[in-house]
Amino acid sequence: MLSVKENLIVDFSADLLKKFAEVVSRYPEGKQKSALLPLLHLVQEEYGWLSVDAMDKVALFLNIQPIEVYEVATFYTMFLLQPQGKYLLEICRTGPCCLVGAERIMQHIENKLGVKEGEVTPDGLFSWRGVECLAACGFGPVLQIGPAYTFYENLTEESVDKLINELKEKAKTEA
Amino acid sequence: MGRKLLLEHIHVPGINTLAVYREKGGYRAVEKALKTMSPDDVLEEVKKSGLRGRGGAGFPTGMKWSFLAKPEGVPRYLVCNGDESEPGTFKDRFLMTHIPHALIEGMIVSSYALGAKTSYIYIRGEMMPQIRIIENAIQEAKAAGLLGKNILGSGYDLEIYVQPGGGAYICGEETALLESLEGKRGNPRIKPPFPAVAGLYGCPTVVNNVESIAAVVPIVNDGGEEYAKIGIERSTGTKLISASGNLVKPGVYEIEMGLPVEEFIYSDEYCGGIANGKKLKAVVAGGSSVPILPANLITKTIQGNPRLMTYESLADGGFVSGTAMGSGGFIAFDEDQCIVRNTWNYTRFYRHESCGQCSPCREGTGWMEKLLYRIETGTGNLEDIDLLWDIQRRIEGNTICPLGDAAAWPVAAAIRHFRDEFEWHIMNPQEAQTRNYGLAQYADPLEPVVS
Numbered sequence: 011m012l013s014v015k016e017n018l019i020v021d022f023s024a025d026l027l028k029k030f031a032e033v034v035s036r037y038p039e040g041k042q043k044s045a046l047l048p049l050l051h052l053v054q055e056e057y058g059w060l061s062v063d064a065m066d067k068v069a070l071f072l073n074i075q076p077i078e079v080y081e082v083a084t085f086y087t088m089f090l091l092q093p094q095g096k097y098l099l100e101i102c103r104t105g106p107c108c109l110v111g112a113e114r115i116m117q118h119i120e121n122k123l124g125v126k127e128g129e130v131t132p133d134g135l136f137s138w139r140g141v142e143c144l145a146a147c148g149f150g151p152v153l154q155i156g157p158a159y160t161f162y163e164n165l166t167e168e169s170v171d172k173l174i175n176e177l178k179e180k181a182k183t184e185a
Numbered sequence: 186m187g188r189k190l191l192l193e194h195i196h197v198p199g200i201n202t203l204a205v206y207r208e209k210g211g212y213r214a215v216e217k218a219l220k221t222m223s224p225d226d227v228l229e230e231v232k233k234s235g236l237r238g239r240g241g242a243g244f245p246t247g248m249k250w251s252f253l254a255k256p257e258g259v260p261r262y263l264v265c266n267g268d269e270s271e272p273g274t275f276k277d278r279f280l281m282t283h284i285p286h287a288l289i290e291g292m293i294v295s296s297y298a299l300g301a302k303t304s305y306i307y308i309r310g311e312m313m314p315q316i317r318i319i320e321n322a323i324q325e326a327k328a329a330g331l332l333g334k335n336i337l338g339s340g341y342d343l344e345i346y347v348q349p350g351g352g353a354y355i356c357g358e359e360t361a362l363l364e365s366l367e368g369k370r371g372n373p374r375i376k377p378p379f380p381a382v383a384g385l386y387g388c389p390t391v392v393n394n395v396e397s398i399a400a401v402v403p404i405v406n407d408g409g410e411e412y413a414k415i416g417i418e419r420s421t422g423t424k425l426i427s428a429s430g431n432l433v434k435p436g437v438y439e440i441e442m443g444l445p446v447e448e449f450i451y452s453d454e455y456c457g458g459i460a461n462g463k464k465l466k467a468v469v470a471g472g473s474s475v476p477i478l479p480a481n482l483i484t485k486t487i488q489g490n491p492r493l494m495t496y497e498s499l500a501d502g503g504f505v506s507g508t509a510m511g512s513g514g515f516i517a518f519d520e521d522q523c524i525v526r527n528t529w530n531y532t533r534f535y536r537h538e539s540c541g542q543c544s545p546c547r548e549g550t551g552w553m554e555k556l557l558y559r560i561e562t563g564t565g566n567l568e569d570i571d572l573l574w575d576i577q578r579r580i581e582g583n584t585i586c587p588l589g590d591a592a593a594w595p596v597a598a599a600i601r602h603f604r605d606e607f608e609w610h611i612m613n614p615q616e617a618q619t620r621n622y623g624l625a626q627y628a629d630p631l632e633p634v635v636s
C-alpha cells in the first residue's frame with residue numbers, strides 16, 4: 011500500500027502541457043483519446059511511474075473517464091503503477107535470449123543487487139524485472155533502462171557489473 | 186553475393202541522414218511516383234512485383250491495397266506496423282535504426298497510392314530510440330518539402346505521425362493495433378469488417394509491416410517486373426532475415442528469396458555456422474509462432490530436396506514436416522539446448538501476451554504453461570504429453586485472432602518432432618535437472634514422424 015506522502019499530488023508543468031497539446035494535434039477532431047498512450051509515456055518519463063492522481067489528470071485533459079485511463083495503464087506492461095528504483099533494469103527473458111544465457115544474467119542481476127524481481131534496493135537506486143522479447147534477439151542477452159530506453163546488448167556478468175557500477179557513480183554526481 | 190535492395194547502403198556513414206540518403210539515390214521513388222505516376226500506376230507496379238506482406242502472414246500487398254474501400258468524403262489511412270514483438274524478429278528495429286528514410290520514403294509513396302492524407306507509424310514503446318530516429322527523419326523530410334502540403338509541387342498533401350505502443354505483443358495483430366492507436370486496450374476485433382472497410386476510426390485502412398512498406402521503394406524505382414525477377418515462384422524479391430540463437434554471426438541479413446537454408450546457416454556470407462563448433466539441433470525459421478523443425482528437416486524437405494528460403498519451400502510438407510516463413514525470425518538451437526524448456530518459455534510468453542478475450546486462448550495457454558513447467562521441472566507424467574496435444578488442438582482455429590494458433594503450433598511441433606525428449610524428461614526427472622537430452626539422432630536424417 012502506498013502512503014499518502016508517496017502518492018504525490020501531481021501538478022503538470024506548463025512545459026508538459028505544451029507537449030500534451032502537440033500530441034493531441036496529431037489526430038482528427040474528436041479523436042483525442044488516441045493521445046492516451048503517448049501522454050502516459052510523457053507522464054511516466056517525468057515522474058518515474060503513474061500515480062492514480064496523475065492518471066486522473068490525464069483523463070481530465072483528454073476529456074475521458076478515469077476508468078478509460080486505468081484500463082489502458084493496466085493492460086500495457088510498460089506502464090509502472092508503483093514507484094521503482096531510480097534505474098529499472100528490464101532484461102529480456104524470452105526464448106531466443108535464453109539460448110544465449112539470459113537466465114544466467116538474470117540470476118546474476120538478482121545476486122548482484124540483492125533484491126528479488128520487482129523489489130527496490132534499500133538505497134532506492136535499482137529495481138529489475140524480466141520482460142518479453144525486445145526485438146534485439148541477435149544481440150542477446152539484452153536489457154533496457156527507461157525512460158530513454160537505452161539498450162545494453164551482448165551482456166556478460168562482467169558487463170552487467172560494470173553497468174551497475176557506472177549507474178551508481180552517475181547517481182552520486184546527480185545527487 | 187545476393188542482391189540487396191533494402192540494405193545496399195547500410196555501411197555508408199551517415200546513411201541515417203537525409204543528405205546522405207539522397208546522395209545514394211534516396212527519394213527518387215517519391216519524385217517518380219508523385220510527378221510521373223498516378224496512384225493506380227503505383228498500385229499496378231506493386232501488384233506486378235508479387236510483394237507479399239513481410240509482417241508474418243505473407244498476404245500479397247498489391248491485393249490488400251486493391252481491397253481498400255474508397256467512399257467519397259471519407260478519409261483513408263495507411264498505418265505502418267512497427268510493433269515487432271514476435272520472439273526472434275528484429276529486422277524492423279534494425280531497418281528503422283540504420284536507414285530510417287527508407288521507411289519514410291516508402292510511407293510517402295504508399296500513402297500516395299492509397300490516397301491517404303494522414304498516416305501513422307505505430308512503433309512499440311520500448312523502441313523509444315527508434316521512435317526518436319523516425320521522428321527526426323520525418324522532420325528532415327518535411328523541411329525538404331517531401332512531406333506536408335503540396336509535396337514537390339504535385340498537389341499531394343501528407344502528414345506522417347509516430348505512435349508509441351505500450352509493451353504488448355498482441356498490438357502487432359492489426360486490429361489490436363488499431364484499437365491501441367485509438368487509445369484503448371489492445372483487444373483484437375472480430376472480423377469482418379476488415380480494416381480495408383472499417384479500420385482506424387471506422388475508416389478504410391491498410392496496415393502494413395515496416396519492411397513491406399520499405400520494399401515499395403525499389404519496386405517504384407525499378408518497376409514491379411524487375412523486382413519479381415528475383416526469387417522463385419510466388420516468393421519474389423528480397424527478404425530481411427533476423428538470425429538469432431547459437432550462430433557464429435547472428436544478425437540481420439537481406440537474402441534473395443530462394444537461398445538454400447543450408448547456405449544461409451553455414452556460409453560465411455551469412456551466419457557462418459553454429460557457434461562454438463557445436464552441431465545444429467533444431468531451427469525455428471519464422472519467429473516463435475511457426476513450427477520448430479529438427480536439423481535434418483530444416484535443411485532438406487521430406488523428399489530430400491534442399492530446403493530453400495521461400496514461402497513455398499519452407500512450408501513444404503505442411504505442418505507435418507514443414508514450417509513457415511513467418512516474419513523471418515530465424516532461431517537456431519545447438520545440441521545443448523533443451524526443447525522442453527524452450528517450449529515452456531514460449532508458452533509462458535503467449536500466456537503472458539494473451540489479451541484474454543477468448544477462453545481457449547486465455548485458459549489454454551495457462552494450462553499448457555503449467556503442464557510444460559511440470560515436465561521441465563521433473564514432476565510431469567506421460568499422460569501430460571497427450572493432454573498438451575489435446576489442449577493445443579482445441580485452441581487452434583477457435584479464437585478471435587491468430588495468437589491462439591501462434592501459441593498452439595510451437596507446442597504441437599515440439600511434441601511432433603521431439604516426443605522422445607519429452608518422454609525422457611518424464612522418465613528421468615532427476616537427470617533432466619542436471620543435463621540436457623542433447624542431439625540424439627536429430628541431426629542425422631531420420632524417418633518422418635507422421636501424425
Ligand SMILES: Cc1cc2nc3c(=O)[nH]c(=O)nc-3n(C[C@H](O)[C@H](O)[C@H](O)COP(=O)(O)O)c2cc1C
Nearest residue numbers: 238239240266268269270357358359393394397587
Ligand atoms: C499476435 C500477432 C502479432 C503480430 N505481430 C506483428 C508485428 O509485430 N509486426 C507486423 O508487421 N505484423 C504483425 N502481425 C501481423 C499483422 O496482423 C498484419 O498481418 C501485418 O502487419 C500486415 O502487414 P503486411 O501485410 O505488410 O505483412 C501479427 C499478427 C498476430 C496475430
Ligand code: SF4
Nearest residue numbers: 540542543546584586
Ligand atoms: S486469441 Fe488470444 S490474443 Fe487473440 S483475441 Fe483471443 S484471447 Fe485475445
Ligand code: FES
Nearest residue numbers: 102107144146147
Ligand atoms: S528474445 Fe530477447 S530480444 Fe528477442
